[in-house]
Amino acid sequence: MKKFNVDNLIESILNYFKKHLEIEEDQEAILRYSMQVSISFIANMAMALLVALILGIFPNVLFIMLTISILRSFSGGGHSKTMFGCSIYGTIIMNILGMITKYTYPTKDVLSVLILLTFMFSVWSLHKYAPADTPGKPITTKVKRKKLKTLSFLSLFIWCTICVLWYTGLTNNFMLIYTSTLGILWQSFSLTDWGYALLHHMDRALKTINRTEEETTL
């Protein structure tokens, strides 16, 4: 049986497009990239949310993923080498964070301290590392770097404002505040050298598992 491969799937879709539409070489490269990103996003979300649904932590994981996604689009962060690795990593981490928010009940004071520490750590992390690029997508212009850094700080301050509103009693969504705090904390961590190192180790572990599986099949 032929092994399922995302690249083959993308090639088939591209061939179908080319059969019915006039697509130039430049546009083909853009479409290929877009499909790689979209499929990765859908697979990542679907896998993490499916596990979350089974574990009964769907809204928690959804909020965490949304928070991380917003900050991540501006601040960047560590990346997995493969689409599969990304989905596995995302599923494990998001669901661990979801479980923490489901089974721990910090008091208002404890959560406020956590918010303050998260804010301080994020300011340091964003100031030092954002925007954190990858070899696959380098940020080469100074203007773009500055713009992304500003947008990263802006999203952090918007989150902080929502937290202040919660603290003063103007909003009452404890779960939203708790999950978004862990999301911001995790995303800020993923920008640091330790965050990159963690992803690197996960990639290596997955590679070893993959190799062992292949050897067993042979």
Place this chain on the structure above:
Amino acid sequence: MMRRLLQITVTILTFLAFTNAAAACGTGTYQPQLPEQLRDK
């Protein structure tokens, strides 16, 4: 009709590619190689 649907799909995919290129990175942890056509000049 089919041709029209494909054109819309291609437009959406192109829009997504440009949006992603403008951001620091994708929302997930997988980042494919950015094609030359989308790199900052």
